[in-house]
Amino acid sequence: MTQEEYLEALRSGAKMNFNDLIKLINENYNYTPASFINGDLQNTATENQGSAKLFCFGVIHQLTKLEVLHCFGEHYQGVLNDPEGDSHQNIRNFIIYGWEGLKFDSPVLVETSNPKYPLQADSKQNFGTTLIRSINQLYDFMGYYVKKNFIIRDLCINMNTHQNTIFHQLDKFINTAIALL
Structure with missing residues (x-):
């Protein structure tokens, strides 16, 4: 299988x-x-x-x-x-x-070979780091490095201080990404 x-x-x-x-x-x-x-x-x-x-x-x-x-x-x-x-x-x-x-x-x-899935389970893996890596990969694909750094920084700060805001930040990120496409 x-x-x-x-x-x-x-x-x-x-x-x-x-x-x-x-x-x-x-x-x-x-x-x-x-x-x-x-x-x-x-x-x-x-x-x-x-x-x-x-x-x-x-x-x-x-x-x-x-x-x-x-x-x-x-x-x-x-x-x-x-x-x-x-x-x-x-x-x-x-x-x-x-x-x-x-x-x-x-x-x-x-x-082991030819990874098809972008997320690898790595060090200190949890939901937050998975989400951040997905955002990084999407922004890398889109090529918006400057905006990426600010959004990722803000997401990390909010996630560390107010874990519930992560979903608000994700929604904000998705809307920004859609607007840039």
Whole structure:
């Protein structure tokens, strides 16, 4: 199964299997174990690396929170079947904290050959850095380097001080980008 086929199946609502995704990741990415934080859960570089791979795959492919949860397949179903349980803490924490709760200590996944996807899951990866890299890539493509620096700087400042303003800044950025096209 290719990455595109996997993503198509995921988005069509097919029942997903965790091991199928891990196999796909192992076939298409160079993997480096890394410790990571998921909400209030600290994972070392020797534990829960399947979750690390899955989360980074989600970042690279810009999956929604629900899509990521469905990638956990049977493990997510187990959490749904036992909402008061304590199994699969990474899934339970991702349900609570989402993308904002994830932070990695070092790079985890890099596509092995001919990368098709612009986002690689890298150092200190979280939703904010993913968004900033997307904006950087779009502005680089458009060639507006001066404006890019001001908007990225403003976005970083606002994101660090008032995380809720990130969506307002993104909306402002999109409107600016559309006006420049």
